[in-house]
Amino acid sequence: MAAPAVPAPSPTTTPPHPAPPHPTVLTRARRHLPRLGALAFLAAIGYLVIAPLVGLQRLAFEDDARGYSAAFDSPDMAETLRTTAGMALGSLVIALVLGTFLAWAATRLPPRLRLLRVLPVLPIVVPAVAAVTGWAFLFSPRPGYLNAALRNLPWWDHLDEGPVDIYTLPWIVLITGFGLTAFVYLFVSAGFGNINAELIEAAQVSGSSPAGVFFRVTLPLLRPVLVYGGFVALLLGLGQFTGPLLLGRNNGVNVLTTDMYVAVSQSPVDYGRAAAIGSPLLLFGIAVVLFQKVILGDHSRFVTHGGKAFRSGGRPSWVAVTGILLYGLVALALPLGALVVVSLSAFWSGRIQPSGFTLDNFRRVFQESGITDAIVNSLVTSVISVAIALPLGFIAASLLLKGRRFRIIRAAVDFIVAMPLGIPAVVFGAGFLLTYSREPFILYGTRTVIVLVYVTLMLPFATRMQLSGMVALGDTYLEASRTSGAGALRTNTEIVLPLLRPTLAGAGALMFVLLTHEFTASLLVRAPTTQVMGTILFDYWANGSYPLVAAIALVMTLVTSVGVFVAMSVAGSDIFEKL
Numbered sequence: 001m002a003a004p005a006v007p008a009p010s011p012t013t014t015p016p017h018p019a020p021p022h023p024t025v026l027t028r029a030r031r032h033l034p035r036l037g038a039l040a041f042l043a044a045i046g047y048l049v050i051a052p053l054v055g056l057q058r059l060a061f062e063d064d065a066r067g068y069s070a071a072f073d074s075p076d077m078a079e080t081l082r083t084t085a086g087m088a089l090g091s092l093v094i095a096l097v098l099g100t101f102l103a104w105a106a107t108r109l110p111p112r113l114r115l116l117r118v119l120p121v122l123p124i125v126v127p128a129v130a131a132v133t134g135w136a137f138l139f140s141p142r143p144g145y146l147n148a149a150l151r152n153l154p155w156w157d158h159l160d161e162g163p164v165d166i167y168t169l170p171w172i173v174l175i176t177g178f179g180l181t182a183f184v185y186l187f188v189s190a191g192f193g194n195i196n197a198e199l200i201e202a203a204q205v206s207g208s209s210p211a212g213v214f215f216r217v218t219l220p221l222l223r224p225v226l227v228y229g230g231f232v233a234l235l236l237g238l239g240q241f242t243g244p245l246l247l248g249r250n251n252g253v254n255v256l257t258t259d260m261y262v263a264v265s266q267s268p269v270d271y272g273r274a275a276a277i278g279s280p281l282l283l284f285g286i287a288v289v290l291f292q293k294v295i296l297g298d299h300s301r302f303v304t305h306g307g308k309a310f311r312s313g314g315r316p317s318w319v320a321v322t323g324i325l326l327y328g329l330v331a332l333a334l335p336l337g338a339l340v341v342v343s344l345s346a347f348w349s350g351r352i353q354p355s356g357f358t359l360d361n362f363r364r365v366f367q368e369s370g371i372t373d374a375i376v377n378s379l380v381t382s383v384i385s386v387a388i389a390l391p392l393g394f395i396a397a398s399l400l401l402k403g404r405r406f407r408i409i410r411a412a413v414d415f416i417v418a419m420p421l422g423i424p425a426v427v428f429g430a431g432f433l434l435t436y437s438r439e440p441f442i443l444y445g446t447r448t449v450i451v452l453v454y455v456t457l458m459l460p461f462a463t464r465m466q467l468s469g470m471v472a473l474g475d476t477y478l479e480a481s482r483t484s485g486a487g488a489l490r491t492n493t494e495i496v497l498p499l500l501r502p503t504l505a506g507a508g509a510l511m512f513v514l515l516t517h518e519f520t521a522s523l524l525v526r527a528p529t530t531q532v533m534g535t536i537l538f539d540y541w542a543n544g545s546y547p548l549v550a551a552i553a554l555v556m557t558l559v560t561s562v563g564v565f566v567a568m569s570v571a572g573s574d575i576f577e578k579l
Contacts, residue, residue, distance in 0.1 A: 052431025067272025094177025099184025130553030134335025187229030239424025285422030393462025429524025
């Protein structure tokens with residue numbers, strides 16, 4: 001019997017896959033929103049930083065580069081270039097040696113003397129213009145207090161003046177080096193703090209000597225901070241203005257920054273010549289910034305997170321204690337003491353007469369409307385500038401660390417935010433004076449132009465400090481937040497910013513201190529009716545009112561000290577160690 005026929009199965013038909021929905025205009029716009037935001041941020045900081053420099057260079061190249069001809073055909077230019085380079089290199093050597101030694105010494109203090117670690121930072125609290133005047137009161141050839149005391153020694157009792165002349169280049173270099181030491185100390189101390197103690201212990205267990213541990217483990221891990229701190233000190237040395245202006249001009253010691261100031265303060269103002277004079281500083285600053293980035297490369301290579309913080313492994317050293325105390329005495333106590341004596345005196349002479357001390361100079365500081373207005377202007381513009389610079393720095397740091405999708409934008413932001421550190425403040429001051437004295441933004445004589453200058457100058461500090469904090473945090477917290485489904489905004493507001501609070505407070509405090517000190521750019525953009533503390537002090541210095549200058553300098557120091565105290569109360573006593 002034949003088997004019944006089985007009907008063939010009907011062929012199965014696979015339903016067609018639905019076509020993917022076309023992205024809507026809103027979806028496409030949302031996808032490009034981060035890039036558009038990054039471009040808008042780049043355009044804003046680009047205009048803020050680059051527009052003043054472009055305006056200056058345009059004038060320098062006008063009329064067949066008349067500005068360059070006027071600047072570099074001068075027979076004194078070669079000497080000015082040599083003096084500028086010598087001052088920068090000399091102060092760099094002093095700052096690197098002293099700053100590194102003090103950072104090492106801070107790790108070898110006995111436990112009960114750990115508070116001395118803050119001593120090398122304190123010279124930052126003292127305004128540069130105040131410190132320079134303090135040194136002048138000590139070592140001015142004839143009425144300087146220490147010079148008068150030294151002339152009582154048997155081998156100098158025949159002198160009528162000296163033996164030290166504070167108005168010469170070597171002493172200006174020394175004073176500049178003392179001022180830069182605190183910055184190098186901060187960078188190197190931060191580098192010590194980021195070293196994992198387990199690496200040190202592993203080297204010691206493997207039989208390395210203390211010198212071997214230092215040169216083979218500690219020093220390589222300090223390379224980024226040494227390179228960065230060294231370049232910062234070099235650039236600050238090249239841009240030094242206060243010391244050469246107050247001390248060097250009387251003795252024919254001219255540097256590029258003081259020549260620029262003369263070009264824009266004379267009548268008629270010669271912006272083209274000023275721009276040409278500043279060009280070597282501009283080009284060298286850009287070259288140093290690029291070189292620094294090649295040397296350092298990826299910052300994350302130097303993160304050594306672990307469970308243990310750095311410990312030197314050595315015994316407490318009284319050499320370290322003595323070194324820190326001696327530095328505090330020379331760099332801090334001596335110039336401040338001279339300011340106190342002169343501020344309490346009716347006039348400045350080589351003799352200290354306690355019976356003649358008076359508070360009249362301080363009463364005058366708080367009674368003269370011009371001085372009180374300058375104090376208020378300094379406080380208001382500094383606070384506003386810090387409030388603007390911090391979020392700008394956070395955005396820039398976030399782009400530098402996480403903006404790998406925007407390689408070109410990130411590279412441009414990295415370069416632009418570094419420019420104010422590489423280019424002297426006097427160049428920006430001249431550029432802002434030119435840019436904002438003309439259409440379309442006529443802001444000369446207002447607080448706004450001072451705020452714009454201050455924000456521009458603080459961009460590298462705000463960015464680098466927050467970037468260092470983000471690098472130290474690592475990626476663990478961010479990855480955990482993303483895994484939990486949090487977006488970028490929630491991750492930043494609820495994870496990153498709270499963890500960065502000490503860094504933000506420290507950055508804000510340091511920027512406030514630097515801005516209340518600011519003298520160089522302020523001197524260029526100030527108007528007779530819009531002064532800040534540094535510029536009003538300079539005017540009284542030029543008029544020879546030295547006791548009043550000392551009183552204003554001490555008030556400046558007090559204001560910045562209060563700012564640091566408030567920040568330390570908010571963020572802890574070790575805020576500067578977390579920068």
